[in-house]
Amino acid sequence: MLALLAALAAGHLVAGFISVNASPYLAVGNGAIDLTPVSLKDFAVRTFGTHDKLVLLSGMAVALVVLAALAGVASRRSPWPGTVVIAVFGLVGLVAVYQRPDLGAVALLAPLVSLLAGVAVFRLLHRAARRGRAPVASRRAFLLTGIGVLAGSAIAGAGGQLLGSTRDAAASRRAVGRLVPARTAPAIPADADFAKLGTPPFLTPNPEFYRVDTALSVPQVRAEDWSLRLHGMVDREKRYGYEEIRNRPLVERTITMTCVSNEVGGPYVSTANFVGVDLAELLREAGVRPGAEQLFSTSVDGWTSGTPVATALDPARGAMLALGMNGEPLPVEHGFPARLVVPGLYGYVSATKWVTDLEVTTWRARQAYWLKRGWGEQAPIKTxxxxxxxxxxxxxxxxxxxxxxxxxxxxxxxxxxxxxxxxxxxxxxxxxxxxxxxxxxxxxxxxxxxxxxxxxxxxxxxxxxxxxxxxxxxxxxxxxxxxxxxxxxxx
CATH class of the missing domain: 2.60.40.650 (Immunoglobulin-like)
Known part of the structure; x- marks a missing residue:
């Protein structure tokens, strides 16, 4: 179990230099989410709500500890059973990182270091344990070695966490300051809600706005590092930086969003004043070609969504590239620096958070994350x-x-x-x-x-x-x- 802890901590430390998603533990968790059948995902959201990812990570931790303990028992006579188990863990981590769409080849260093550290620490502790079976001094040496491994793992894990936080999006968000729309949304009438009679307030406070996504760790994207690529079936490929979008005349719209995972009478519906630019305006600048059917959007963590191009271009629809929410920059967990908001469509086809790529294409050419898993293509919100x-x-x-x-x-x-x-x-x-x-x-x-x-x-x-x-x-x-x-x- 100490070797398992050392392996995960070493991988997390290296991931701190590359990307938090390269951490083998998180990479395997993300892979598990991707491979989970739709019915099981639906059950998890319905049963655990926003705690579904915590349940997954906790379950993984319990399973790893049990397997590590069993491997330790099997290794009393020989180190090979434990070595093989650690090697299998390492290979699973390598595969999980390799398959992440948001990670490059350098990210494989994290699970590789994790594998090597796990094997090395296990062999070291195994030798120390065998020597410690007799003299008291040897047992004390084994104990001290174990304490050293535990302390080193704690330092490595904390170091990885600290390094990952150096790309802190929260500080970047604070530096953005106030977003002032050129066109504000109409004021909310006093009788737009019946909060005193038991309904929610008309505008949902940002901390209470529903959140359903596949991210095990919230992507940390600084505004100064963010860019949006618009390409595909367009006349002119475009790339926008955050300041370029922010310095445009911004518009504010009051929009209710709904998740397709919302059961009848469920909680996954909320309303906010969103501030941003018209998505149709960006598409017109690029020049959408005839035959285009979907706007294929990609998040910084590799998640994808497909929105009907006709809906995104419809001026009456008011589709947005949103930068702000309820009078402040988007919260990090709700997509800072930028996200899509397309009124009238369920979130899985209209609300890509941390959006970084927009490809104008056809339905046949690209299939988004949930479309591959059997969900509907158009997804208008039901009454x-x-x-x-x-x-x-x-x-x-x-x-x-x-x-x-x-x-x-x-x-x-x-x-x-x-x-x-x-x-x-x-x-x-x-x-x-x-x-x-x-x-x-x-x-x-x-x-x-x-x-x-x-x-x-x-x-x-x-x-x-x-x-x-x-x-x-x-x-x-x-x-x-x-x-x-x-x-x-x-x-």
């Missing part, structure tokens, strides 16, 4: 609603009960929301003031309920006349459907 109060299994006072929640149908807009108790008639609700068709709307109503256990359901109707279906469907391949229902007790 949905949610009940925020009363909470599930709450106990309330019988009589008049206040029900409140939210509804969304981005780029179409919400026309009405209705509720019903048990299987009774649908009743109208009061809607909040509309901000725009790309944002959610809050609603509330009062219903009468006698003592007992009851269910409240809601359904939204959008501006096209479509009413939210009661047919249940899972999130795969293009978003969940169904009507949210809350069970509660009245006394």
């Amino acid at each position: 949905e609603s949610r009940i925020d109060t009363p909470k599930g299994f709450a106990t309330v006072t019988a009589g008049t009960v206040r029900v409140a929640g939210i509804a969304w149908a981005q780029h179409t807009g919400i026309a009405k929301v209705e509720v019903r108790v048990d299987n009774g008639p649908w009743q109208p609700t009061t809607l909040s003031t509309k901000v725009n068709d790309d944002t959610w709307r809050m609603w509330w109503a009062e219903v009468g309920v006698p003592a007992g256990t009851h269910q409240i359901s809601c359904r939204a109707t959008d501006n096209s006349g479509y009413t939210q279906t009661g047919d249940r469907a899972g999130t795969v391949p293009d978003g969940a459907t169904g009507r949210p229902t809350v069970t509660f007790t009245a006394k």
